[in-house]
Amino acid sequence: MRRATHLFGICWLLCLLTSCGKSHFITDESYRSRMEQDLQQKQTMLSQGELFTILDDESLTTYEREALEFLYAYMPLADITDYPGQFHLMNIRASRRTTEEMPWGKTIPEDLFRHFVLPARVNNEHLDSARVVFYDELKDRVKSLSLYDAILEVNHWCHEKAVYMPSDARTSSPLATVRTAYGRCGEESTLLVAALRSVGIPARQVYTPRWAHTDDNHAWVEAWADGKWYFLGACEPEPVLNLGWFNAPASRGMLMHTKVFGRYEGKEEVMSVTPNYTEINVIENYAPIAQAKVKVTDGQGNPVSGAQVEFKLYNYAEFYTVATKQTDAEGTCALTAGKGDMLVWASKDGKFGFSKLSFGKDNELTVMLDKTPGDNCVIDFDIVPPAESANLPAVTAEQRAENNCRLAYEDSIRNAYVATFMSEDSARRLAKQYKLDADVVAKILAASRGNYKVIADFITRLRSEDSRKGGIDLLQQISAKDLRDVSLEVLIENMLSHVRTSAVNFRKYVRNPRISNEMLTPYKTFFDKVISQETEQIYLEEPAKLIAWVAENIRVEKDCNLGGPAISPAGVWKARVADAHSRDIFFVAMTRSMGMPARIDEVTGKVQLIEDTGLIDVNFEKALSDESRLQRGKLVAGYKPVKSLDNPKYYSHFTISKVTPQGRLQLLAYDEGDADMGSGTTWSNLLKEGTALDAGNYVLVTGTRLASGAVLSNVIFFSVEPQKTTKIDLVMRESKDEVQVIxxxxxxxxxxxxxxxxxxxxxxxxxxxxxxxxxxxxxxxxxxxxxxxxxxxxxxxxxxxxxxxxxxxxxxxxxxxxxxxxxxxxxxxxxxxxxxxxxxxxxxxxxxxxxxxxxxxxxxxxxxxxxxxxxxxxxxxxxxxxxxxxxxxxxx
Structure with missing residues (x-):
């Protein structure tokens, strides 16, 4: 009898395993069919190489295969080229584990699990094994809690790991943020979403592209519990959900977005559907809203279908696009937003037009495409943000006191970890041992924070005086964030760079691995392996042939990498497909690996070869010629100081954007710096004596931000001609109201x-x-x-x-x-x-x-x-x- 029972148990287990193998990740057959069609389109686009071999693995269960197909159908190209299939399979298995081991695992609706638990990607961060690492730390800490309380607890854990600190726009991976012990809001929210998903809790990053009442933007997190989405400030634990320091500013917001992986069919307003994600608008969760319809007409008043309509907020002294729509057959589109002012900018076929729209006051707006690049004028806009209307959940004194005690304890945990970073005394001893400048080395190692072992290891490998000098220069060339997550492999390979140019160009545009906003990878070692010396010599002698090769062999698909980071140079080589920005990084990486100086210009975004005699623009539409050399004029702006401002700052008081031939605006991204410390871009160091600009058409935007959050803006359209000087006035409008007793x-x-x-x-x-x-x-x-x-x-x-x-x-x-x-x-x-x-x-x-x-x-x-x-x-x-x-x- 016991033997029969034993055999029955074995049979039951085999049946269970068989049923698990046949269980579907997507039970909705119509959704699964559409997903398979989307996957087929992705595979057709990426016919080069063996990027989908994981799907041919016969050992995959039905669930695993469908989950992989879902991920591959919608993931940005960077995730296909830069991460092996086994990495994605590891995340699938880890996420499924939560459905079995967490108490809420089987209660999460399938569609929420699919879109808000399974995906490892949150924003445009570098992916890592955070899901597995975080689960091991968090599972026992939350498994006895309700879903609501588990969300709060995970945020407390995140506060033990990181606090807010501003930094550059590249988003660190979750593990890099933990290793650093701080991050900007986009990194903190990426960390929290990754942590919540690691224990099977649906979570998403929510962000306002820009605030309406003040410069800057912000990102936070929404998490799902028991049929409802709640919000919370990442790494900023509160006693209850739906509470954060941003309740009040969010109530003055005009647009809140989140990007949902794949085709999402939730009840939220859909902003756009891309091949990789569905962008939804969640502003109604935070602020009073209104919808407005925009109609676009031509010069004769006829409706224009297929026009691009950009909704722009004034922020950082520019009118920044926060939403983009296309007009329908009747020439109309609509947007729901907070009750404040935006600038609506419509364009098609080189024609454009614009007008102010006040949500809550204007139900409809007509924009006429009556302008072309080169039409110059001056216009004032008074921009008013939404009024504050925050509603805060109740918190008892006891809850607040308990939360404050926890925050202090969590600070002590994090501070104890930070205390393990290399001390200044240790850094100075290391510098002395290798005969290096102690002040410089101490500053570098302090900036590296939890990555100090990698940086110290690199320094100890610098044997000769020349290598020490070059190595320290390399560490000074890369960004502060690079110091916190750069690998030893990247540092070492750049010390072996070819020297074929002047010392300045070599330091900045050959040895320096940083090209744009990409994750640093050892691309020079990669290209040394795949490009022969004979081919390299041909490109060095005739750079036009390299440009022609890239133009012919790297196909640009503008939507292939939406929602992802820049594709690595090695990834572009493997796929032979890229978005334009990744293609540009790829080209610069190839040239630098050959010792040929090149860059992506930070101001204009143009790819440029750098010769000792000057700059050459790279045009992938045609080979290098004399026409590729810069055709530039000069812009001079006069300024009559107002009583509270003698030297306007770029991004604070003014910006310049180029009007493209398509009738759209492209911001010139001058150095932000710190103007009060003598750096950064200001009127006096950019426009007072004049600056060189490519010939073309431009817009100068100025703005005076009032204490209420309102803005007095002045917009000047002007043109720059080759070898000529254009003179305009920079005007800072003033409020007529004197200081009042309030x-x-x-x-x-x-x-x-x-x-x-x-x-x-x-x-x-x-x-x-x-x-x-x-x-x-x-x-x-x-x-x-x-x-x-x-x-x-x-x-x-x-x-x-x-x-x-x-x-x-x-x-x-x-x-x-x-x-x-x-x-x-x-x-x-x-x-x-x-x-x-x-x-x-x-x-x-x-x-x-x-x-x-x-x-x-x-x-x-x-x-x-x-x-x-x-x-x-x-x-x-x-x-x-x-x-x-x-x-x-x-x-x-």
């Missing part, structure tokens, strides 16, 4: 100053601390992104604020938050700042007196005087706070 505040309010190494002292009033006259009071949210931005903005105006000479009192909500604040994270703050603790309710008084909607939204800043008058108030997320403070100060 509220009252008791200057004798008490606070507790912090003195003697962080210890609080006895209470004193603001009047006692500041003396008679104007002063600034700030209430800080420690380690919150809005406060971090505000403090850095204030530091940028250190000289001006110290010259003003009045006190600035910055208060922490309580002693616990004061203990979490580190001054060292904000160097260059004005010496007029005094820190303290808000022991007597100053924040509450300000919120009530100024009728602020949410007293808990930080930071809060006011300018007041000892006659109890308030002349300036700012709350929450505001970019350019230092400038706004100084505008008010200069107007007093």
């Amino acid at each position: 509220g009252n505040f008791n200057s004798e309010s008490l606070f507790t100053p912090i003195v003697d190494k962080g210890n609080p002292s006895s209470k004193q009033s603001l009047l006692q601390a500041c003396g008679r006259g104007y002063f600034v009071v700030g209430i800080l949210g420690v380690n919150q992104e809005p406060t971090n931005h505000a403090l850095r903005d204030i530091a940028a105006y250190k000289v001006d604020l110290e010259k003003w000479g009045r006190k600035m009192v910055f208060l922490f909500p309580d002693e616990a938050q004061a203990g979490r604040f580190t001054k060292e994270s904000f160097p260059g703050m004005p010496s007029t700042i005094m820190y303290g603790i808000d022991t007597d309710g100053i924040a509450k008084q300000i919120a009530e007196a100024m009728k602020l909607r949410n007293k808990n939204s930080l930071p809060i800043f006011i300018i007041a005087d000892t006659f109890n008058r308030v002349v300036f108030v700012s709350q929450g997320y505001t970019i350019g706070l230092g400038e706004q403070l100084m505008k008010t100060v200069k107007g007093l």
